[in-house]
Structures are given as structure tokens and as C-alpha cells.
Amino acid sequence: MIRSARNRPLVLIGLSLLALPAACGAKAPSGAESPEPRPTAQPVAPTAVPVPAASSVPAATADTLYPPYMPMAGLRRPAVKLFVKCDASRAAGREVYAGRDAASLYGRVEGGFEFVYEATDSSGAPCIYPFAPWMPQIVGSLQGTQYIVRSSVPGRRVTFRSGDEWASIGLHMYDIRQQRVHFEMRDIELDFPGAIQPQGALHLEAFGGAAPGLFTAVVRRSRIYGGKNALFVPPGQTMLYVEDSDLAGNVGTSADQMHTTYINGILVSHMRNSVWHGQHAWANMASGHQLKDKAYLRIYENVTVSNYPTGTTASAMPLIDATSFGFTWADGLRLERLRPAQDPREALVDLRSEIVYGPPQNYPWNLMVDPAWTMPANPLTALDKVYLSVFLNTTVRSFRTEPYVFALRPQGLGVTPGTTTVVGNEQTTRAQQRMVSLAFNTTGTFKRAYSPEGWTFTNPQLPPEAQWVTDRDAFAAHALGLIGR
Numbered sequence: 061m062i063r064s065a066r067n068r069p070l071v072l073i074g075l076s077l078l079a080l081p082a083a084c085g086a087k088a089p090s091g092a093e094s095p096e097p098r099p100t101a102q103p104v105a106p107t108a109v110p111v112p113a114a115s116s117v118p119a120a121t122a123d124t125l126y127p128p129y130m131p132m133a134g135l136r137r138p139a140v141k142l143f144v145k146c147d148a149s150r151a152a153g154r155e156v157y158a159g160r161d162a163a164s165l166y167g168r169v170e171g172g173f174e175f176v177y178e179a180t181d182s183s184g185a186p187c188i189y190p191f192a193p194w195m196p197q198i199v200g201s202l203q204g205t206q207y208i209v210r211s212s213v214p215g216r217r218v219t220f221r222s223g224d225e226w227a228s229i230g231l232h233m234y235d236i237r238q239q240r241v242h243f244e245m246r247d248i249e250l251d252f253p254g255a256i257q258p259q260g261a262l263h264l265e266a267f268g269g270a271a272p273g274l275f276t277a278v279v280r281r282s283r284i285y286g287g288k289n290a291l292f293v294p295p296g297q298t299m300l301y302v303e304d305s306d307l308a309g310n311v312g313t314s315a316d317q318m319h320t321t322y323i324n325g326i327l328v329s330h331m332r333n334s335v336w337h338g339q340h341a342w343a344n345m346a347s348g349h350q351l352k353d354k355a356y357l358r359i360y361e362n363v364t365v366s367n368y369p370t371g372t373t374a375s376a377m378p379l380i381d382a383t384s385f386g387f388t389w390a391d392g393l394r395l396e397r398l399r400p401a402q403d404p405r406e407a408l409v410d411l412r413s414e415i416v417y418g419p420p421q422n423y424p425w426n427l428m429v430d431p432a433w434t435m436p437a438n439p440l441t442a443l444d445k446v447y448l449s450v451f452l453n454t455t456v457r458s459f460r461t462e463p464y465v466f467a468l469r470p471q472g473l474g475v476t477p478g479t480t481t482v483v484g485n486e487q488t489t490r491a492q493q494r495m496v497s498l499a500f501n502t503t504g505t506f507k508r509a510y511s512p513e514g515w516t517f518t519n520p521q522l523p524p525e526a527q528w529v530t531d532r533d534a535f536a537a538h539a540l541g542l543i544g545r
Contacts, residue, residue: 119215139171252286260292295325309338456504
């Protein structure tokens, strides 16, 4: 755990010990394959904005817990710590500090920083700061540094509210090479309804990394609204963990190219006990996705994804647009679709293969069909040798009976030179595919769990050697172990 705020020692505690008891050691579902799960008799559409469920783990305890695959040893206490006062800052319309002032940094910081915002005003109400937080320029060596933005009281959220078109929190690091860097945002609400310019209301980038270098980013108990993408994470040697949070939508002016969250070619995206909704949509086009996730390993636990809009029509696109390259593990995923202005795209979770994200070394096997590979007669005996997605206990609520929930798109023949665009997907055979998807206990308003593509299995009886796929930690260890992480 990291206790940099109080200069305590660094100790690693895995989430599997306290924060995620229900996700660990799950038993393999039983029963014969059933390609046609029984749908709900009548469509049941969501009627209210989704909100995260209350966490059973106290905030102060949760702040010490990290996923077991996320190495936290070796980080050092931030060199700069600044405390921002509530009432004085609100009166000034900018940060007013207690003690050391940001002016002493000359706009630059080396050795990491920690910004602590006073949680309440003089009346005891949650503090609302009428501006976007100021972030310094990062200089010098990054090795072992931490960058923390948090409320002064764990579990008591502070709000930043600004109509400025450039409002954003941005952490930008370049040429990190083999350095280890950590960012954390806790108990923060970003309310930026006019921020049409920045790529993300929260924009986290760490370019130029190479193993064993690593950038980890943790968002806890926060709400993010605004930007072209409310949360934007460019490609890199990055692991992202989001828990107990509300990703409430974006405000970009090109709604078909922007999303509530856009995660592009990173190592891990791990979402827990959080909601995605509010994609800025237009009536005359299908618009973007609530969660566009191109990480190598994706983990979704107790996550709700809804096209419930914020001030616009509902998006007609799939709720989750993920790459089929790599690995997905989900338990307790809730998918909610309201009626959009256009005819909706068929899939709710679209595992796509038309574009390559991330460097080749992030993948253990060829992303295109390979003459050396033919799927065995029983793919369930080869789950450790394929790109794999597993969906446990998914619930669907929709204004209609959905044709299917998940789509696993086929691999292609190659990439157009000079681009990341895959060609020949429609020309490959089923036997050539090196991808499998499994769905267990999917319920709600739909006809089939899967579209009629690829190697997909609904409620299969797993052989003994494949039981690991239903255990989150074993699944993550397998996926990351294949690329030496």
C-alpha cells in the first residue's frame, strides 16, 4: 500500500485480500451448453441515471489496496505537498494555499507532488471550487515518483466546476523509458460542461515507456464529466484502475469520434464498482461509445454501462467497444440501453478486430491469422493458448429484446501498410481464428448471448484444466504472464 501522505512505509496489499472477496476463487459454472438463453418476457428499459453502489470497504482502507498484479513497491513520497483552502479559494477564484504556495514551484515540479483540497467549507458543506485544478509541468527524473490529487477527507468528495472550454486535469509525461511512475485521484468531482477542447476532463498520458518501466493510474470515488472524452488514456506501458466512480459523459463537438471514456493501447484497464453513461450523442448519427477500451487486459467487476444520456439523445452505438485482441474478464456487468433516435447497432459489447492498438510486444501471438495455428477440435481444451474473453453474470436491460449481447469479430489477414487498419477480416475461416469467448449466466432482455461469429460458448461445462478462467487473479496472471508482466 502507499501511504505517501503521511510518510509511512510502502507495503503491497492485493485487492484479493480485502477489496474483492466475491471476485476471487469463483467456482466454474456448471450445466450443458445453451446457445439460446431464455430472455425476459418483456423488455425492461432503465428509467434513471445509474449510480455506483455503495462500497462495503471504508474509504481509508480502500485507499491502501491495489490489484495484486500492480507492483507498488519502490515508490517514494511526493517531494511537493500543497494544501488548498476552500473558502479563500472560492473567494479568489483560484487556489489559495495554506503554508507553502504553488508559486514556489515556478510552474514546474520534480520528485512528484500531492495536492490536498480542503473537503468542506466553513459551514461544513462539501467544497465546490469554481475553477479547474492547476497542474504544474513535470520535469526531471520520474523514477519512483507519485502524483496525487485528493480530498483532505477520505470518502468526502470535493467538486471542481468550470465552464471554461479548456478545463481539464492533465498529467503529461514523455519519454518515461523504464521508469516507474504512479498517479492517483481520490474523492474528486470534475464538472466541466463547457470543456469542448481538451481530449479528456481527466487526461493521463505516459509516452515512450518500455518494460520494465510502468505508469499506473488509480481513480477512486470520483465523478468525471466534460472534455472530448471524460477520461482519456493514450497508449503506453500503463495500468489503469478505477473503482467506486461515476464516468458521467463528455461534451465534445464531434460526437461520433468521442466517448465517455477512451482507453487506447495500454496494458490493463481494471474497472470496479463504477458506472459509465452520458455519452454526448447526436440525433442524426449513431455517435460514440460509453466505454471504448483497447487495453491488452480488461477487467470489469460490478460495472454498469448505460446509454442514459446527459442533455442529448441516447447514443445508438454499442455500449462497450473493446478490441478482440488480448483478454477480457467481467463479473457482474450490467448493460442498459434506452431507445436512441437511430436504429441501434446490434451488439451491446462489441469485441472488434478492425484496428490494431498497442505495440506488437504487448501481444503474445500474431494478431492476424497464422498458418501455424488451427483451432483444436475442442477449443475449451485450449483456452490457455488463445485470446480469451469471459463474461460472468451479465445482466441486460433494454427498451427492446436485443438480438444478442456480445459480438466476437474475426481476425484478418494483415494490416494496410503505414496504418493500423486490418484487412481481410471477412475472408478468414473459423478454423483460423485464435480467439474464444465464454458467457456464463447472462440474463435479461435478449434472444442470444452471442452473434453468429467466431468461437463463442454459452454456459459451457469447462474441463478441469480450464477452471482457472473463472478466477480473476488466475486469469490476470495468465494474460500478463504471456507478455512478461
